[in-house]
Amino acid sequence: MKFQPPPRVVSQTEYISVSADGEDAWKTMDLVDILQRGGVGVLPTDTGYGFVTPLDSKQGLERLLRIKGIQDCKKPLSLLCSNLKTIDEFCFGIDKAAFKVLKKNLPGPYTFILPAKNTLPNGIVMDIKGGKHSWKRQTLGVRIPNDPVLRYLQDDLLDGMPLLVSSLPILGMDDDDDDFMTPSTQLIDCQVDMNASWCNQVDFVVDAGTRPYDGSTIFDLSATRGEPILVREGLGELQLVQ
Template sequence: MAKILRIHPDNPQDNVINEVVTVLKNGGLIIYPSDTVYALGCNIFDIRAMEKLAQLKKIKLEKAHFSIICNDLSHLSNFTKPIDTAVFRFLKSKIPGPFTFILEANKSLPLAYKGNKTVGIRVPDHAITQLIVEKLGHPIASTSIKDDDEVLEYSTDPELIAEKYDSFVDLVIDSGYGDNMASTVVDLTSGEPELIRQGKGEL
């Protein structure tokens, strides 16, 4: 049964975030808010947690392309090939914000990402998400929570989300209603921004 933590979206308390970080360090799955939709997340370096996340999404881990959630660009060189100054400036102008940026992957990727030629990097503009990554000391793997409803693509009510995923995750963060529009996806592998999916972020 998942534990529900109610956390203020603008002023998250350190001790409560520490509880979330402990769950991640122990290989647990969490549901957390972002500047777009609610998402599933886990420790990017825990292969078993990554496998559980893939099972929950009903895909094989080697075919999963989970986003890498960072709190700034300091971890970029851990996962991506060197980027030129123009691309870096473009990234700096858009983060934190509702964007996922596709970049060329390097060979130092965590085990679950081995073989991937590209990675999706995301820096949400959300205090809870940023503090989780900061206190964990490294990014988390993430995937948006989709809804079965034909009209509403993404679930926005954390209580209903918690009810649905109660037996599949270890912890649900409730910070109020989420958005129902996902991030804008931008491919930067060519050096020029290419819009892949229009979401909340405006280019």
């Protein structure tokens, strides 16, 4: 019997346009029910747009990975957190030095890699061939983005619900490609045609205008007693506030 992917939470993708400054972020209120039911959608962050789903949603995780085309789970997703308490709930190794780094640089355009606790859900996903395998979680990338729309939805409406996140693809990376599309232009395309790209595979899309797509700056704190090791340069400053 051919494996069928999990069903969508809603019958039709909900598209919501809000102001970049978050003054009308209340429009996202209807998304609370979708996310509480394990839905998958697109939200803005301070480093671009990303696919999101609740941390405890196995079906949401599976759908997100399928949309991204990730079959072997070797590239773990990051976790959007509301505060340092949430980070501490799912990561260990946060000594005094690491806590100081996190507190002084978050919220912000950073991802910090920390050792993962076994409090993370045992997410089992299916690959395209139908085989089961675990998403390995020796470490976890954690973020607290400083985006007003995201902060309102996650902090105020969702009461700090942790969300798995993976960045939207940048289509046609070659500048000479006529089909070159940044995540922001993909959102505009979704508004015009919900059957375009990944648009009809998600439950909602929140468009908060143009966002950068350079990604977050990533530092590894997992094996260094609070001494950050640069993994990838992104929008965050390379010189962290210490």
